[in-house]
Amino acid sequence: MRSSASDSLPNRRDFLALAGVSAAAVALGSGVPAAARTGGDRVPPDPFRLGVASGDPEPTSVVLWTRLAPDALAPDGHGGMPGRAVDVHYEVAEDERFSRVVRRGRAVATAELAHSVHPEVEGLRPGREYFYRFRAGGEISPAGRTRTAPGPRERVDRLSFATASCQAWYHGHFTAYRHLAEEDLDLVFFLGDYIYEYAINSGNLWRHGVELGPAHDATVRTLEQYRLRYSLFKTDPHLRRAHARAPWVSTWDDHEVQNNYADAHSQYGISIEDFERQRAVAYRAYYENMPLRRSSIPDGPDMRLYRRLAWGRLADVHVLDTRQYRDDFPEDSGAGGEHTDPDRSILGERQERWLTEGLRRSGATWNVLAQQVVMAQIDRDTGPGRTFSMDQWDGFTANRDRLFDAVRRFGIDNLVVLTGDIHRHVAAELKADFTDPDSATIGTELVASSVGSDGDGAPTDRYTELWLSNPHVRFYDGRRGYVLATMTPERLTSEFKVVDHVERDDTAAVSTVARFVTEAGRPGLKREA
Amino acid sequence: MSGVVPVVHSLAAEGGIGRIDLGWQARRPYRPLVDHFAVYGSRDPAFRPSADTLIGKTIDTHLRHEGLGPRGRTWHYRVVTVDAAGRSSAPAGPLRATSVESVTVAGRPVAVVGEFDLRSLELALAPRGYADYPARFPDGADYVHGVSTPGTHWPYLHPGPADRWAGSRAHTFRLRFELPAAPAGDLALAVWLIDTHASIPGRLDVSCNGTAVGNVALENGATRGSLEGDATVPGTPLKPSIVELPLPAAALAAGENVLTLHKGEGSWHAYDAVGVFDPG
Structure with missing residues (x-):
C-alpha cells in the first residue's frame, strides 16, 4: 500500500531521521499528551492498508487520520496490530514533494482505539492547500491532500464540494469515488451509512470478484465486528483515494449502528440496556475510522457529532446528527397522527437550540445543513391518500416547522440542505407549506444517491412516480453516484453525477444527469441541463 | 484506559x-x-x-x-x-x-404427525409447495390419527392472517385421536417447528375438545422454512423452536378427542412434527 510517489520523495530520509523530533503536538490518537506517553517504534510491514484521511478543516487547523492495520481483515478487528502502543509521526507540507514541511508531530496509536490516530494540526494558514503523510517505524504512508478553511471574515469566491452517502460495499464497486477523486474539491460531505451492519452472504454480495469468509456473514453487534466491517469497506481503493484527495466532513445515519434505530431504541427487540452497549461500540468504531476531532471522542454510548464549520463569509455549515437524540417511532404512523405531535424532535432539545442559535448568529451568504434523512415532505401515496415515512423528517413535522420558522425569523435567505439515505438522486424545494405548491420556497434540498447501496440501479424505477408526484420534487434518478456542487456568492450550481453500473466492475464512466442552479436570494431550483 | x-x-x-x-x-x-x-x-x-x-x-x-x-x-x-x-x-x-428433556424422549406416543427430526420433508407440500395450500387445504388440516398420513393430510406450513397468499385470515389445523379411556393424568403436546417468520411469528392458540389449553407466542425464526425443510443441514439458516405444554386430563375424554391449533395472529410457522404424548 505504500505510495510509490512518497517513496521517491527526496526528503523521505529526512522524515525518517526526524522521528520524534519537534513532537510538540498532542498525541490525539490516544487523547494523551505525547510527552506523557510514548509508543514503540516496531510495526509490522505495510501498516497503512486502510489509507489516510483528513477532515473538519478550520482556518488554521485540520484533523488528520490513519489507522494502522497491516492485516486489515484480521477477525479480531485489530488489523493485525499487536496490543502495544506505537508512535505515529506525521508531517504536513505546502507542496506535494514535501520540500516545504510546515508541521511535524507525533501521536500514539493504541489498541484501545484500534491503533487509529487523529492528530489535530494547528498553526496552518487559512485557505491553503496542504499535503500530509504518516510514518510508523520505517513505514511511510501514502500522501494525502487537504486544505484549510478560509479566514472567518474572508470574502470567498468559491467553495467546491461533493456529497456522498450509503456505501454498501457488498452491493457494488465504489466507482463513484473513482470519479469523485478526480474532481477539484475543497470538501467532501459524507452524509451517512458509511458501513452497513447486515450479514454479508450470497444473498446480498452483488459486488463481483470478491470472496468473503464466514466472519463477515454475521449481523454486526460487537466492537470487533464493527471494526472489521470498517476495514472491509475501506479495502475499496477508490474510497481510500477519495479520502486522500480532500478533507471530509462526515456525519452518520442509522447503519453505522443498526437499521432505523432511534436514540437508545432498537427496532429489533433489543433492550435499551443491551442496545446502549451496542451503540457504544458502534460509536467507538465510527470515531476510530473517521477523520474526526477530539471533540467527537465517544463517552460510553454518547458521542458529540453535531458541529459547525465556516467557509469564510460564504457559507456556514451545520453538521447534524438526526439519529442519536431523536424520538422513537410513533405508535400510530397514520398521516396527521402522532408524527405531528409538537413535542417530537428529530434533533433533540439541545441540538435544536444549538442549531437555532447558529442560524440566528450566521452572517454567511449560504447556510448549509449537512445531514442524513430527507427533510422535504414526501407523500408516499400516489393516490388520494397520504402516507409518510416515519424515519425521515416527515416523522417529526413539528421539528421541521420549528426549523423553518427559525429560517424565516432570522432571515436565512439561502438555506441548502444536503441529504443522503434513500439511494436515489433527488432535488427538491423546501416549501413554507408543502401542501400549497404556490407557497414560498424557503430552501433547497439536494439528496445524493448512494455510492454502492442497491447495486446498479436505473434512471427510473418503481419509486420514480412516488417521488415525482410531490410537486416540489424536481428531479429523480435511481443510479449510483454523487452530487458535485460549486458555491459562489451569487449562486449554487449542483450537478447530479451517475455511473451506469457498479456490480460487475469499477469501469463505468461518469455522466452528469442533471444540473441545477440556485441563485443567492432566490431559494429553489432552476434546471440548466 | x-x-x-x-x-x-x-x-x-x-x-x-x-x-x-x-x-x-x-x-x-x-x-x-x-x-x-x-x-x-x-x-x-x-x-x-x-x-x-x-x-x-x-x-x-x-x-x-x-x-x-x-x-x-x-x-x-x-x-x-x-x-x-x-x-x-x-x-x-x-x-x-x-436443559429440559422433551416429552418426545421418554413419553409414550399417543398420536403423532411426522417425525421429530428437525425436518419438514415428510409433511404435505414440503418443502416449498405453500402456493398450493389454499387449493389443497381451504379449511386447514383435519387429520385423523391412524387414518390420515402426514405426506397427504398435514401441510408443512401453517399460515396466519398476515399471509396474503393464504387469504389474509386465520387458519385452523385439527388433530383427531382416540383414547380408550379418560386419562388418569395430564397428557402432553409437543409442537416442533423447523422455522417461523422472522418478525411476525404470531401466536398459536391450542385447545382440546373446545377447552383452551394454551396461547403461545412463537419465537422469531428466519423466514426460510417456507422454502426449505431440513434444519440438520450444516449452516442452515432455519431457526427451529419447540412448544411443549400439558394437555390437562380434564380437557380429555374417552373416545375421539379433537386437538385444535389455531393461528389467529401473525404469519406462518413451519412444522417439524406434532404429537400427543403420555409423559408417564
Whole structure:
C-alpha cells in the first residue's frame, strides 16, 4: 500500500531521521499528551492498508487520520496490530514533494482505539492547500491532500464540494469515488451509512470478484465486528483515494449502528440496556475510522457529532446528527397522527437550540445543513391518500416547522440542505407549506444517491412516480453516484453525477444527469441541463 | 484506559427444551469499553476456555445456547469479558446448567404427525409447495390419527392472517385421536417447528375438545422454512423452536378427542412434527 510517489520523495530520509523530533503536538490518537506517553517504534510491514484521511478543516487547523492495520481483515478487528502502543509521526507540507514541511508531530496509536490516530494540526494558514503523510517505524504512508478553511471574515469566491452517502460495499464497486477523486474539491460531505451492519452472504454480495469468509456473514453487534466491517469497506481503493484527495466532513445515519434505530431504541427487540452497549461500540468504531476531532471522542454510548464549520463569509455549515437524540417511532404512523405531535424532535432539545442559535448568529451568504434523512415532505401515496415515512423528517413535522420558522425569523435567505439515505438522486424545494405548491420556497434540498447501496440501479424505477408526484420534487434518478456542487456568492450550481453500473466492475464512466442552479436570494431550483 | 478488565457477575442460567439461556451482569461496561462477552461451555466441568469451547460472542448480557437436542443435558459455562484493547478478563463461572428433556424422549406416543427430526420433508407440500395450500387445504388440516398420513393430510406450513397468499385470515389445523379411556393424568403436546417468520411469528392458540389449553407466542425464526425443510443441514439458516405444554386430563375424554391449533395472529410457522404424548 505504500505510495510509490512518497517513496521517491527526496526528503523521505529526512522524515525518517526526524522521528520524534519537534513532537510538540498532542498525541490525539490516544487523547494523551505525547510527552506523557510514548509508543514503540516496531510495526509490522505495510501498516497503512486502510489509507489516510483528513477532515473538519478550520482556518488554521485540520484533523488528520490513519489507522494502522497491516492485516486489515484480521477477525479480531485489530488489523493485525499487536496490543502495544506505537508512535505515529506525521508531517504536513505546502507542496506535494514535501520540500516545504510546515508541521511535524507525533501521536500514539493504541489498541484501545484500534491503533487509529487523529492528530489535530494547528498553526496552518487559512485557505491553503496542504499535503500530509504518516510514518510508523520505517513505514511511510501514502500522501494525502487537504486544505484549510478560509479566514472567518474572508470574502470567498468559491467553495467546491461533493456529497456522498450509503456505501454498501457488498452491493457494488465504489466507482463513484473513482470519479469523485478526480474532481477539484475543497470538501467532501459524507452524509451517512458509511458501513452497513447486515450479514454479508450470497444473498446480498452483488459486488463481483470478491470472496468473503464466514466472519463477515454475521449481523454486526460487537466492537470487533464493527471494526472489521470498517476495514472491509475501506479495502475499496477508490474510497481510500477519495479520502486522500480532500478533507471530509462526515456525519452518520442509522447503519453505522443498526437499521432505523432511534436514540437508545432498537427496532429489533433489543433492550435499551443491551442496545446502549451496542451503540457504544458502534460509536467507538465510527470515531476510530473517521477523520474526526477530539471533540467527537465517544463517552460510553454518547458521542458529540453535531458541529459547525465556516467557509469564510460564504457559507456556514451545520453538521447534524438526526439519529442519536431523536424520538422513537410513533405508535400510530397514520398521516396527521402522532408524527405531528409538537413535542417530537428529530434533533433533540439541545441540538435544536444549538442549531437555532447558529442560524440566528450566521452572517454567511449560504447556510448549509449537512445531514442524513430527507427533510422535504414526501407523500408516499400516489393516490388520494397520504402516507409518510416515519424515519425521515416527515416523522417529526413539528421539528421541521420549528426549523423553518427559525429560517424565516432570522432571515436565512439561502438555506441548502444536503441529504443522503434513500439511494436515489433527488432535488427538491423546501416549501413554507408543502401542501400549497404556490407557497414560498424557503430552501433547497439536494439528496445524493448512494455510492454502492442497491447495486446498479436505473434512471427510473418503481419509486420514480412516488417521488415525482410531490410537486416540489424536481428531479429523480435511481443510479449510483454523487452530487458535485460549486458555491459562489451569487449562486449554487449542483450537478447530479451517475455511473451506469457498479456490480460487475469499477469501469463505468461518469455522466452528469442533471444540473441545477440556485441563485443567492432566490431559494429553489432552476434546471440548466 | 488501562487496568484489569472486570469480570462479569451474577452469572445465571435457565434450561429449556434443547437450550440453556445464560445471563450475567457487567461492571462498568464503558470503562474500559467492553468489546464483547465471550461465552465458553463444555460438558466437562473442568474445561478451560478455548477456541474449541467457544459457544458465542455477544454485546448483550445474555446468550442462548441452543441446538442441545431433546434429551436433558448438563453443561458448564464460563464468561470472559474482552475489552476494546483486546484484553480478556478472568473467566466468570463455572456455572452448571441442565436443559429440559422433551416429552418426545421418554413419553409414550399417543398420536403423532411426522417425525421429530428437525425436518419438514415428510409433511404435505414440503418443502416449498405453500402456493398450493389454499387449493389443497381451504379449511386447514383435519387429520385423523391412524387414518390420515402426514405426506397427504398435514401441510408443512401453517399460515396466519398476515399471509396474503393464504387469504389474509386465520387458519385452523385439527388433530383427531382416540383414547380408550379418560386419562388418569395430564397428557402432553409437543409442537416442533423447523422455522417461523422472522418478525411476525404470531401466536398459536391450542385447545382440546373446545377447552383452551394454551396461547403461545412463537419465537422469531428466519423466514426460510417456507422454502426449505431440513434444519440438520450444516449452516442452515432455519431457526427451529419447540412448544411443549400439558394437555390437562380434564380437557380429555374417552373416545375421539379433537386437538385444535389455531393461528389467529401473525404469519406462518413451519412444522417439524406434532404429537400427543403420555409423559408417564
